[in-house]
Amino acid sequence: MSGSKIFEIKSFSADTTRQLGRFLAHLLANASFSGKRSLVVFLKGDLGSGKTTFVLGFLKFFGIKPLAASPTFVLLKHYSPKRKKNFPFSDIYHLDAYRLSSAKDLKPLGFEKIINSPSLIFIEWPENLKGLKVKEKIVIEFKYGSKENERIISFS
Secondary structure (H helix, E strand, C coil), X not given: CCCCCCEEEEECCHHHHHHHHHHHHHHHHXXXXXXXXCEEEEEEECXXXXXXXXXXXXXXXXXXXCCCCCCCCCCEEEECCCCCCCCCCCEEEXXXXXXXXXXXXXXXXXXXXXXXXXEEEEEECXXXXXXXXXXXXXXXXXXXXXXXXXXXXXXX
């Protein structure tokens, strides 16, 4: 999926943002995918706009509760979904590209093998990965709203 905006949602709390992540997990767990290649979810937005909170909600759907939320310092986290009934992906990865500058920086992480496997890959700060080409992607953008805890989350 790419291109124009499909829909936009306002979230007024971190809990609602986590619920949106769980909702996407539910949709993907019941969707038809070939299961032979990866699906990449680009997460765009400023620091603190809800990207990691969204991923935590997604992971919770599969019974995954990471001890440390953001992969900012380790760059890449790997998870194995516990609830796999219809989920077409064998692995979930969460990549934080905040400190990276191009797709070449992914090589030491074994990203080529990951992208060519039946994995779901969340990438925060994808705009930092110049030269990254993906076949299947969803783009989710997080923006601050006018109220303190308000976030505007767009899917495209």
